[in-house]
Amino acid sequence: MTRPLRLVAVSGGLQRPSKAAALAEHLMDLIAEEVLCEQRLVELGQLAPQLAGAVWRSHLPETVERDLVAVEQADILVVTTPxxxxxxxxxxxxxxxxxxxxxxxxxxxxxxxxxxxERHALMIDHQLRPLFSFFQTRTLPLGVYATDKDFVDYRVQDEALIQRAALAVQRALPLIALTRHASPVTAEEVVAA
Known part of the structure; x- marks a missing residue:
């Protein structure tokens, strides 16, 4: 029995609506077209008041804890940040x-x-990739960088960006398939189904 993969996106955007969140949703939708998954978007701008001043995880409210657990239990992560x-x-x-x-x-x-x-496009490789290397993740081969001009009304509109996002997901599919084979269904998931 195959369970849907848990696909979680984290958007570092501080505003709503947010271009980072829009890009995250676009990437999640592309993955969902190829792989059976449950999607969840964590918008950090919405959590900001609850995160502010917290030093220890035990001091965080339950709402933030649920989002942290969702990220930790995800099968696939999409991370976006301005x-x-x-x-x-x-x-x-x-x-x-x-x-x-x-x-x-x-x-x-x-x-x-x-x-x-475009001046900050290398930020993905110079900032994000090292952070997720610390966590020993499998950062996917292609990152996706978007500028303000790639959006209309907080929706991805630029054709070159749409193609790059699609290519990034296509290049990711073999690694996602490895995840599917590495995450067998547990007895609890069989009972819940």
């Missing part, structure tokens, strides 16, 4: 500081970012 001063947002890093350091080992992670111009 570029802020050449890197990911502080809130994005603060959230991932609460993730257990061994919880993401070997999980496929699709890296994505949004920025005002």
């Amino acid at each position: 570029v802020y001063r050449g890197s990911y947002t502080g809130l994005f890093k603060h959230f991932f500081d609460f993730i257990h350091q061994d919880a993401l080992i070997d999980k496929p992670v699709l890296l994505a970012a949004t920025g005002g111009s």
